[in-house]
Amino acid sequence: MTDLPGIVVTGASGRMGQMLIRMIAESGTARLVGALERPGHDWVGRDIGAAMGGAPLGVTVEDDPLEAFARAQAVVDFTSPSATVEFAGLAAQARAVHVIGTTGLAKEDLDAIKLAAHHAVIVRAGNMSLGVNLLVQLTKRVAAALDEDFDIEVVEAHHNRKVDAPSGTALMLGEAAAEGRGVSLDDVSDRGRDGITGARKPGDIGFSAIRGGDIVGEHDVIFAGQGERLILRHVASDRSLFARGALRAALWGQDKTPGEYDMLDVLGLKD
Numbered sequence: 696m697t698d699l700p701g702i703v704v705t706g707a708s709g710r711m712g713q714m715l716i717r718m719i720a721e722s723g724t725a726r727l728v729g730a731l732e733r734p735g736h737d738w739v740g741r742d743i744g745a746a747m748g749g750a751p752l753g754v755t756v757e758d759d760p761l762e763a764f765a766r767a768q769a770v771v772d773f774t775s776p777s778a779t780v781e782f783a784g785l786a787a788q789a790r791a792v793h794v795i796g797t798t799g800l801a802k803e804d805l806d807a808i809k810l811a812a813h814h815a816v817i818v819r820a821g822n823m824s825l826g827v828n829l830l831v832q833l834t835k836r837v838a839a840a841l842d843e844d845f846d847i848e849v850v851e852a853h854h855n856r857k858v859d860a861p862s863g864t865a866l867m868l869g870e871a872a873a874e875g876r877g878v879s880l881d882d883v884s885d886r887g888r889d890g891i892t893g894a895r896k897p898g899d900i901g902f903s904a905i906r907g908g909d910i911v912g913e914h915d916v917i918f919a920g921q922g923e924r925l926i927l928r929h930v931a932s933d934r935s936l937f938a939r940g941a942l943r944a945a946l947w948g949q950d951k952t953p954g955e956y957d958m959l960d961v962l963g964l965k966d
């Protein structure tokens with residue numbers, strides 16, 4: 696049992712954090728060796744299982760990442776961009792695999808993560824599910840097959856607590872569509888239409904975001920042509936699929952050389 700990789704979950708009280716803790720505790724493939732929350736959080740100092748309203752798990756919620764990561768073979772991280780950038784440096788120092796699910800990362804954040812990946816394995820994906828990662832590959836292929844007569848729009852819907860838009864998944868899908876067309880997403884991305892926007896530019900990739908209720912995550916990639924529309928869709932109805940992917944990534948990363956990877960690597964779906 697003690698040979699199993701030890702995992703620290705950051706953002707332990709969050710929607711994804713709690714899902715991950717339950718999954719790891721029941722997995723039989725990994726050990727929960729730490730539960731991290733931000734300093735000042737009222738769960739710090741409590742047993743994580745009891746804090747979640749269940750049986751004690753023998754792991755106390757802590758707020759010092761350096762101490763926690765020192766006993767980890769992997770850090771699974773669904774928090775916020777600023778926390779994730781800090782954790783990338785510290786996990787690399789501890790030579791722990793860092794699985795990053797956090798979205799809303801700015802270019803500077805991505806640069807900092809890339810630097811950390813010189814020293815340790817980092818697996819980062821805006822969506823850890825098998826279905827979405829397959830959809831990424833399908834989107835790339837369809838975008839390569841259809842020319843600019845087909846307008847590409849990415850539409851996403853999430854719960855009312857989500858703080859970033861477009862979602863990490865929508866951006867993955869937009870990147871895949873741009874790659875399929877052989878262009879840079881930065882050059883063709885069209886976000887946040889409002890007012891007299893002018894007609895749509897051929898070749899643009901549009902993004903729209905819906906926020907409401909308890910929607911787990913829904914993504915459509917629409918290819919709209921003259922007289923026909925092709926729609927690729929993924930619907931997540933349960934957060935456990937993201938947690939399952941993250942746990943798989945943490946185990947997959949154990950014998951890899953330092954570098955930045957994504958879920959296509961983990962799932963063996965790279966072209």
Ligand SMILES: NC(=O)C1=CN([C@@H]2O[C@H](COP(=O)(O)OP(=O)(O)OC[C@H]3O[C@@H](n4cnc5c(N)ncnc54)[C@H](O)[C@@H]3O)[C@@H](O)[C@H]2O)C=CC1
Pocket residue numbers: 705706707708709710711712731732733734736773774775778795796797798799820821822823824863937
């Ligand atoms: N890649 C994927 O498959 C998925 C990614 N996400 C992303 O994961 C992130 C978290 O999502 P949720 O769990 O829904 O959010 P949440 O708001 O429920 O949880 C985030 C947690 O992180 C904690 N946190 C913030 N700063 C911290 C710090 N410095 N140290 C320790 N803990 C800290 C917060 O206190 C909170 O408990 C978001 O960016 C979301 O978009 C969510 C689901 C799937």
Ligand SMILES: O=C(O)C1=N[C@H](C(=O)O)C[C@H](O)C1
Pocket residue numbers: 798821822853857861862863864865911912913
């Ligand atoms: O915040 C969420 O909930 C989710 N975030 C990820 C994203 O931004 O795409 C993945 C999933 O859709 C749920």
